[in-house]
Amino acid sequence: MRDQSHLQHSDEPAVHAARRARVADIVGRDGVAMLAATPERNRNNDVDYPYRPNSDFRYLTGFCEPEAIAVIAPGFEAGDYILFCRARNADQEVWIGRRAGPDGAMADYGADQAFAIDEFEDWIGRLLDGRCRVYLSFGTHPEFEQGVLDQLSGMRSQGRGGVPPREVVALDGLLHDMRLRKSEHEVALMRQAAATSARAHIAAMQAVRPGMYEYQLAATLHYTFENDGMHWAYPSIVGAGENACVLHYIENSAPMADGDLVLIDAGAEYRGYAGDITRTxxxxxRFSDAQRELYEIVLAANRAAIEAARPGEPMNAIHQAALKVLVAGLIDVGLLEGTVDEAIDAESYRAYFMHGTSHWLGMDVHDVGDYKVDGEWRLLEPGMALTVEPGLYVRGQDNPSSRFADIGIRVEDDIVITETGCDVLTVDVPKDVDEIEALMAKPYRSETP
Structure with missing residues (x-):
């Protein structure tokens, strides 16, 4: 199950080719689409961050090297799909690893033609000449995007390089609409990411002990990810006690005390696709009475939200289902007053539940796609993947005398909308109180390669 994200897998060249064909049909013979891989980012001095191309680029190409530009130009003399990439360099490859080079881009990644990245400037005028529209993504590689716009400006004002496109169109919307609906191939990859993420959460439940540090529990997660050839899809959140009430707590630096709840929000990335699970x-x-009482409210909200996740329902139906259960529970335990409708209308619940219940999931953990279309909530369709993650957070500084003080709880699953309802990809991770306690009573055994 090793990821080896920089390499193609046997079925993926055809997958990426089919995606490019869809883009080519929309772009047409009078248009051209250009997309650059994210630049490398410096961490400190001569150390760069581990490289990952932007998801749109990987979605279309499967190519995971930096300094690359993909061009889809239907009917172009050199081919419909051209990839510019780093040339082979024996000295550099000794130091930093192998490169595909233009020959590898054609042989292994499906390019009709490929050229060294340094040659792009020589080709850009010919690629734009006579096209009515150029499709660009904005924000992932500003230097590249500005370079294309400068070329267009020069062609228009100085007659340089032929007849320029009259229109610049955002490529993002086109790609993000495609990415929103997952194919069976993509769901299979997400299922793998979810499976490893589930094993990591189970390992953490069995490994945790009072006195451990949050970062030690994070190491258990990351060991499981790495042991399956994956890595984290986003910085792991491991927050115990009051830290569980910080939504995006990533310091993971505190000791975990006897009597604390620990909230873990963590997921593995597999071949570009993210898992995203939270368990508390x-x-x-052993749950205390107060912890169990609040936890059961969140768990009931999680289940109500999953039940509401059906094709044809508006996206916010999931949130509304969870919200009603959470608010009713908060009233029952005395944290809110009034009726459910009154609390929802006044938004008094936001002191304890301040985030949405769902976000799209895919190549990005907060994946692309509009939540509303023409001002109306988007209707759920088969193939859409999203999270279901209600939570309650009772901050001690705001509720010092409450028996729920410093309890933060979130229960998050990954789902894919089906023809009749939804498929829960993360069902392998226990979330019932009795199941969690039974699992934690079993001895922890670390996995071996």
Whole structure:
């Protein structure tokens, strides 16, 4: 199950070719689409961050090297799909690893023609000449995007390089609409990411002990990810006690005390696709009465939201289903007053539940796609993947005398909309109180390669 994200897998050249064909049909013979891979980012001095291309580029090409430009130009003399990439360089490859080079781009990644990245400037005028529209993504590689716009400006004002396109069209919207609906191939990859993510959460439940540090529990997660040839899809959140009430807590630096709940929000990335799971459990293996009471409210909200996730329903139906359960529970335990409708109208619940219940999931953990279309909530369709993650957070500084003080709980699953409802990809991770306590009572055994 090793990821080896920089390499193609046997079925993926055809997958990426089919995606490019869809783009080519929309772009047409009078248009051209250009997309650059994200630049490398410096971490400090001569150390760069581990490289990952922007998801749109990987979605269309499967090519994971930096300094690359993909061009889809239907009917162009050199081919419909041209990839510019780094040339082979024996000295550089000794130091930083192998490159595909133009020959590899054609042989392994499906390019009709490929050229060294340094040759792009020589080709750009010919690629734009006579096309009515150029499709560009904006924000992932500003230097490249501005360079194309400068070329257009020069062609228009100085007659340089032929007849320029009259229109610049955002490529993002086209690609993001495609990415919103997952194919069976994509769902299979997401299922793999979810499976490894699930094993990591189970390992953490069995490994945790009072006195451990949050970062030690994070290491258990990351070991499981790496052991399956994956890596984290986003910085892991491991927050115990009051830290569980910080939504995006990533310091993971505090000791975990006997009696704390620990909230883990973590997921693995597999071949570009993210898992995203949250589970909350007691450090000592047993929920207190107060912890159990609040946890059962969140769990009921999670289940109500999953039940509401059906094709044809508006996206916000999931949130509304969870919200009603959470608000009713908050009233029952005395954290809110009034009726459910009154609390929802006044938004008094936001002191304890301040985020949405769902976001799209895919190549980005907060994946692309509009939530509303023409001002109306988008209707759910088969193939759409999203999270379901209600939570309650009772901050001690705001509720010092509450028996729920410093309890933060979130229960998050990954789902894919089907023809009749939804498929829960993360069903392997226990979330019932009794199941969690039974699992935590079992001895932890680390996986071996």
């Amino acid at each position: 459990f007691p450090v000592n293996g």
